[in-house]
Amino acid sequence: MPGYIIDLDGTLYAGTEPIPEAAPFLAKLKEEGSPYLFVTNNSSRTPEEVARHLREVARIPAEPEDVLTSAQAAARYQADAAPGSRVYAIGEAGLLRALKAAGLVLVDDPAAEPPDAVIQGIDRAFSYAKLHAASAAIRAGAAFIATNPDLQLPTELGLTPGSGSLAAAIRAASGREPVWIGKPSPIIMDYAVQKLGLPPGEIWVVGDNLRTDIAGGLAAGCRTAWVLTGIAAGTDPDEQMRSAGVRPEAILRHLLDWPDGA
Ligand SMILES: [Mg+2]
Incomplete structure (x- = not known):
């Protein structure tokens, strides 16, 4: 089973609104036994608060251990260095x-x-x-x-x-x-890959932002799926990819729209 590094805002919820495909997508990963990690650049919330927000807003059964924030990654980076x-x-x-x-x-x-x-x-x-x-x-x-x-x-x-x-x-x-430290830096991506314990080529990075989620996934050697919700909603995908200079492996209209065989 592949692993998944999943963005939060714009991918699983939009601010305080759930994205409807998020809960069934996570239910499918749980059923398959695919490991996953929620990775966010937002440093203001603790992992407990992030997990609670996921449960309450996106209706996903998330626990603090399922979360990696840029704050945790920054703390680990400095604690490892000194x-x-x-x-x-x-x-x-x-x-x-x-x-x-x-x-x-x-x-x-x-x-x-x-x-x-x-x-x-x-x-x-x-x-x-x-x-x-x-x-x-x-x-x-x-x-x-x-x-x-x-x-x-x-x-x-x-x-x-x-x-x-x-x-x-x-x-x-x-x-x-x-x-x-945060996406697209390889620092947080490498910590996320280590935490999942799979080779990068067996991990999908899923997110709505080409410049952070997808660029970070490509830099870490992961597979990448760009989902056209959040900041990507209503934009022209070709124009976005040209201006960002970033090409994902898969483009999903929503989280249940995976290409065959992925
Ligand atoms: Mg996002």
Whole structure:
């Protein structure tokens, strides 16, 4: 049985609306005994919150162990590089909990306690003071790790600034490029592949975003299925693939629309 690395928003649900094919698709994977993992660039929620959202919104029986967030991957990356190191975090509960769970030590005032790394995710309380603290720490030698490059997030309010837009401010102020963790980075994809325990060629990466899900799947050597829901809904697929410069192995109108033999 192949394994599946499955995107969340736009693939299993759209904001607070379920995508109707998601629950029967997951039921089919469970019945076949196919292993799967939900992988999200959203660093704001804990795996428990992600699983609850999946249960309540997408009506999928998800558990925290079925989830890998960019916050968890960023925490693991820093904990592997420097176990127990000191981190200045810019982010929300999902990131802060993941860093502590990985045994990293959070510092509140990087000017007083120089951190080994600045780790940044989405932070809806981002401020000039945080930007100043982060850029000063990075210029003083701290590593710069960003959970994900998404510049904008589609919400009920239209497009809102994503984590990548905050990273852009820190890049400008520090003069340094971050290590990117989330999709399409091979860092999160490799962790996801390891967690499934299958060779990449036996794993389908499924998602609605060519530039993150599909590009990440291709970079990791996985099979790729682009589903035309979420941000891909109502767009011209050929035009999208041309502009992204990314070609998935399969294009699905919805999650139950797999080509024969896949
Ligand atoms: Mg998506």
